[in-house]
Amino acid sequence: MHSSPAHRAIDAVWRIESAKLIAALARLVRDVGVAEELAQDALLAALEQWPQSGVPDNPGAWLMTAAKHRAIDYFRRDKMLERKHQELGYELELQQDLSDAELAARIDDELDDDIGDDLLRLVFTACHPVLSTEARVALTLRLLGGLSTDEISRAFLVPEPTVAQRIVRAKRTLAEVRVPFEVPRAAELAARLSSVLEVIYLIFNEGYSATAGDDWMRPALCEEALRQARILAGLAPQEPEVHGLVALLEIQSSRTAARIGPAGEPVLLFEQDRAQWDQLLIRRGLAALQRAEELSGTLGPFALQAAIAACHARARTPQDTDWKRIVALYDALSQLMPSPVVELNRAVALSMAFGPAAGLELVDTLLNEPAMASYHLLPSVRGDFLLKLGRHEEARTEFERAAALTRNTRERTLLLERAAGCGNAPTLPRMH
Numbered sequence: 001m002h003s004s005p006a007h008r009a010i011d012a013v014w015r016i017e018s019a020k021l022i023a024a025l026a027r028l029v030r031d032v033g034v035a036e037e038l039a040q041d042a043l044l045a046a047l048e049q050w051p052q053s054g055v056p057d058n059p060g061a062w063l064m065t066a067a068k069h070r071a072i073d074y075f076r077r078d079k080m081l082e083r084k085h086q087e088l089g090y091e092l093e094l095q096q097d098l099s100d101a102e103l104a105a106r107i108d109d110e111l112d113d114d115i116g117d118d119l120l121r122l123v124f125t126a127c128h129p130v131l132s133t134e135a136r137v138a139l140t141l142r143l144l145g146g147l148s149t150d151e152i153s154r155a156f157l158v159p160e161p162t163v164a165q166r167i168v169r170a171k172r173t174l175a176e177v178r179v180p181f182e183v184p185r186a187a188e189l190a191a192r193l194s195s196v197l198e199v200i201y202l203i204f205n206e207g208y209s210a211t212a213g214d215d216w217m218r219p220a221l222c223e224e225a226l227r228q229a230r231i232l233a234g235l236a237p238q239e240p241e242v243h244g245l246v247a248l249l250e251i252q253s254s255r256t257a258a259r260i261g262p263a264g265e266p267v268l269l270f271e272q273d274r275a276q277w278d279q280l281l282i283r284r285g286l287a288a289l290q291r292a293e294e295l296s297g298t299l300g301p302f303a304l305q306a307a308i309a310a311c312h313a314r315a316r317t318p319q320d321t322d323w324k325r326i327v328a329l330y331d332a333l334s335q336l337m338p339s340p341v342v343e344l345n346r347a348v349a350l351s352m353a354f355g356p357a358a359g360l361e362l363v364d365t366l367l368n369e370p371a372m373a374s375y376h377l378l379p380s381v382r383g384d385f386l387l388k389l390g391r392h393e394e395a396r397t398e399f400e401r402a403a404a405l406t407r408n409t410r411e412r413t414l415l416l417e418r419a420a421g422c423g424n425a426p427t428l429p430r431m432h
Contacts, residue, residue, distance in 0.1 A: 006051040009059070014043055017060040018146040021067055023118035026181050028071060032125055032143060033171035038074060042066035119144075120235040121181050123228075127196040128179050135170040136199045142167050144231075145224045155221050156206060157213045196232065197245050197302060200225050204249050212407035216266045219256055226253055233288070240296035243288045244303025250285030251309040254278040266414050270318045282313045304333045323353035340369045344381055356388040376405035380415060387422060396422040 018039060025035035045066045046059075056062040126140045141147045141155075149167065153160040184192045207221025226249045233246045258272035289310055292303040299307060308329045315321040330346035343366055351359025363382050372378045383398030399419035403412045 004051060006055060007047070009055045010043070010046050010050060013046075013055075013059040013063070015146040017063055018043075019119060019122060019144045020060070021063055022143050023122035024064070025067055025071060026122060026125070027118050029074065030181055031171075031175050032122070032139075032181070033175060034074065036143065036171070038067050038070040039063075041070040117183070119231065120183050123196055123232060123235070124183055124192055125174060125179060125181055127192075127199045128174065129192070129195050130177050130179060131170050131173060132166075133199075133202070135166045135173075136195070137202055138163055138166045139170045140199050140228070141203065141224065144228055147224070155218055157210075193236070193239060193241065197241060200228050200232070201245060201248075201302070203228070204252070208252060210408055214409045216260055216264065216408065216410040217256065222249070222253055222256065225249060238295065240292040241300040241302050243292040243295065244300055244306050247285045247288035247292060247306035248302055248309055250281050250288060251306060251313050254281035254285065254313065264410065266410050268414075269312070274316065277313070285313065286310055299332070301333060301337050304329055304336065308333075321352070323349055327353050340366050340372045341375070344372075344375075344378060348381060348384075351385055351388075356385040360385040360389065374405055376402045376411070376415075378402075379405070383418065392422045395419075 021039045021042065022032065022035045025038050026032045029035055029038070042063045046063060050056075122143060123140075126143050127136050131139065137156075138152055141152050142149070147155075149160050149164045152158075153163045156163075183189070204222050204225035207218040207223075207225065210216065210218050226246075229242070229246045229249050233242050236242050254277045255269075255272060257278065258274070258276035259267055261267050285306065289303065289306045292299065292306070296303075308326050311322050311326050311329070326349040327346065330342065330349050334342045334346060343362060347359040347362040347366075350362055360382065363378070363385065366372050366378060379398040380402040383395045383402065386392075386395035386398060396419045399415050399422070403415035403419065406412050406415065
């Protein structure tokens with residue numbers, strides 16, 4: 001990490017401006033890999049000049065100008081001018097050439113187009129289904145979040161060379177397959193949008209409940225996902241599920257301060273100090289949920305999850321929670337996207353609305369699901385139900401099994417503590 005004020009300013013400016021810069025350049029060169037290289041060249045120019053000259057008044061415009069000069073060099077160097085003339089719709093004779101000034105003017109016109117459209121194109125390109133889920137996540141964090149490969153590798157506890165390879169291969173795949181740098185047409189839009197939303201949701205989820213490592217949460221990933229979701233809502237304001245995702249992430253983010261104890265230990269939902277929940281984020285989330293409801297009579301998967309989160313956000317105490325509504329919302333969610341994980345969450349809601357035996361009955365139907373074989377939350381939830389029913393030894397076994405399955409150190413400690421304390425049943429099951 002850079003330490004001088006100028007370098008810290010460059011880091012901050014890059015995080016804010018890089019996506020817009022890469023998006024504008026990608027429209028120009030039709031290759032996200034080349035666009036990122038040109039943007040990186042502009043960043044290097046800033047690293048060389050700003051410590052001496054000072055940070056300019058409009059750093060984003062400075063970077064765009066520097067990138068424009070790199071684009072001119074790129075077209076000259078690779079002798080792609082005539083092809084670019086055709087792509088930009090200029091009918092020029094093969095013998096005709098442009099001066100640097102004329103080419104710069106053409107590029108200025110291109111780069112001055114609506115930046116919102118460019119960003120939306122970049123979102124859909126980085127999240128293209130031709131890429132693996134892991135590649136989409138890494139490329140999105142790199143191109144839209146401005147994160148370095150080192151930051152991404154540390155966030156997901158993956159070796160840096162692995163992340164670098166994923167990004168290189170993703171950019172190469174997009175170029176080889178000739179993925180168009182555009183927002184998909186209506187017929188493709190819904191399927192492609194679901195991929196974009198999934199990637200943002202996965203980034204948030206990894207920050208909210210880290211799958212491995214020593215930290216229970218990685219708030220920086222949550223913040224980045226929420227930032228990207230808000231940008232997407234601004235770029236696609238008529239898409240209800242975009243607002244549903246924003247609502248979900250705003251409300252879930254509101255609990256961040258209450259989810260981590262003084263020593264970094266997890267604090268689960270029923271034990272959280274709700275006075276620490278961020279009311280501004282809750283209000284923003286409820287407003288986004290209302291927007292999703294207004295745009296569509298039938299809520300999609302993200303809006304339904306946001307509605308569930310809203311039930312918790314509106315309850316002043318755990319006992320005030322409208323669990324029967326949550327069960328109904330999970331019923332609707334399981335119809336839209338049936339999965340064992342949804343059923344596990346529905347079981348928790350059933351246990352709260354109708355007693356632990358009802359929850360245990362549903363959970364036991366999931367025991368032979370292949371997808372749940374290594375999912376630590378299944379024995380964790382089952383242990384909760386067994387403990388509430390007074391079956392302490394069985395509960396202890398389940399908590400120990402859950403502890404053995406999780407790769408998160410904080411969560412393992414919590415589950416082992418629960419196993420050790422199975423002599424005293426809690427009055428309420430614990431939830432995330």
